[in-house]
Amino acid sequence: MRLQEHYLTRNFNAVYISLASYKPDTQDFDEFWKLKIGSTWMSISSSIMPTRIIVDEAQVIYGGVQFFWGTLKVLSSTLGQHDIRVLLLGTYHPTYNIVMPMTFPDALGLSSLRLTQGEFGKLxxxxVQKRQMGRPFNITKSVEKVIFNFACGYVGICRTTLTDLYQKFPNSRSPEDMLKHLASRAFLNRLLTSHALYWVHDWQPKDQEADFLHKLLLK
Known part of the structure; x- marks a missing residue:
């Protein structure tokens, strides 16, 4: 992971672990860490060296492993005494009622990670420059604006849309053809395969949610 490499080049003790395969009901937490990265959570979190810990798929343990969250609370309350920083990366199904067991002053949600219009334009x-490679593939400003408006800067949706347009129009087409495709059922089906929207297939909106969407779409 590049962030881990970034810290390693700056002489930090930097570790990365994904909890995606951790089974809370059948696996010991420290043994899982030992198996994955060669050290236990307890040993790393008590390190006297400047340490950066990146924990991916943290949502797996939102409902358990209390000593992990207890250790984080201790580290948070004694921030000036330890040069240990922990970055938690987590996603969750939008219809699941799971909550992180503690709050953080520097928590970032998806809204904080969205691209600005300028950043999306650069992307x-x-x-386009990377994909051209002898092909006349291009995305005009009018198409770019439409993509940004419906994607709202969410990286996953932006990436899925750009990939879909390239696969559909590798030799480019008129802006009108691209816009027509973006309004098609075929594109919607493709968009629903992205990680950002896969949950829609099983979503059963409540009356209040359906009414909200109805009013929003009819504005």
Missing amino acids: VGMY
């Missing part, structure tokens, strides 16, 4: 430019 499109770099994507």
